[in-house]
Amino acid sequence: MTESILSAPPFNLQHTLLPSINFKEWMLERAMQLQPGLFAKLLMIIHGVWRNRNNTLWHDKTQTAQDLVLSSLTWLEEFTSAHAVNSKSNRMQQKAWKPAAQGSLTLNVDAAFLPDQHQGGIGGVLRDYQGRFKAAFACPIPYTASPKQCEMLAIHEGLDLLHSLQEQNVVVQSDCSEALAEIYVENHSLLANGGIVDDIKQVWHQLTGVQLIHTPRNCNQAAHRLAAIGFEATHDSVWLHDAPECILDVLAYDCNKLN
Structure with missing residues (x-):
């Protein structure tokens, strides 16, 4: 044989x-x-x-x-x-969540999406340079056409939160490079998501010292958890000062990695 x-x-x-x-x-x-x-x-x-x-x-x-x-x-x-x-x-x-430099805040945003259901959820968490919780949100999206569109809605909601809190010098982190690339396109009116990009830029221009950058998915776990919560929710939720229990373990993990 x-x-x-x-x-x-x-x-x-x-x-x-x-x-x-x-x-x-x-x-x-x-x-x-x-x-x-x-x-x-x-x-x-x-x-x-x-x-x-x-x-x-x-x-x-x-x-x-x-x-x-x-x-x-x-x-x-x-x-x-x-x-x-x-x-x-x-x-x-080997990669871990990294906050912005001292004097700045970090806002992580993410989205959850199921194409068969054409619905989604978005979430975000705002922390200081030591990883201490400042605010968070989780919202359902009744209808969305694509994961990228849902990620853009998460960024828009995050900027709205910063505007309502009158926060400055914030680094907004998203793990969707395609959504960020479209937001940075100058002539965005021809894009499929041009209307959302326009809304994002209108809020963005009202903020001071806000950056939009890409972060690896495994450095975005807290926002990912909140997006999943938003997907299952029936109404918008916002937390200030005290973090929701659903992300306490992730926040602690990220802080431990800083030490």
Whole structure:
């Protein structure tokens, strides 16, 4: 069985290249001669052959050559995908929420959206340079056409909150780079969301020292939690001075990362 597998695609090893006496030396040669991806497949096939041998001896269950190859390569694909996700997660975990410099506030905003329901929710949280809570909001959006539009509504609501509180020197953080890019377009009247962009800029121009910047999604967890609350809500909610219980753990986590 092993000979038939290794002499067929994707290995196509000639019979003279199949292991004869010294298996260790043969494997070292294959490691040097085969591409890394193909060598990984060879290792999985050999493991599959060994496992098939044990199942035959101890459980009287034998796989065909085709089933053995498919199961081994499927397991390798799942392992590679899981390893790639874990590597990406580890890289993302290195980033943490960062407040604006001393003397400025940070407003994180986010949106939740379900295309099948054409509705959404938005939320935002305002904190000082030490991560201390100042204000927050969570609102349902009865109808929205796209995630980007919902993100723009979150930014607009956040700016409205700053205007009502008469706050200055605020860094507004959103994890939607597409929404921010459209807001910065000068001739926005031709955009699909041009009306919302116009509303945003009208409020923005009434504020002093307010910046709109992008932040990674994993640095926007408090606003994400509030957007989910807004999605399920039936009315708008605003919190001042005392943070809602639903984000206390996230606020504490972000503050701990600052120390």
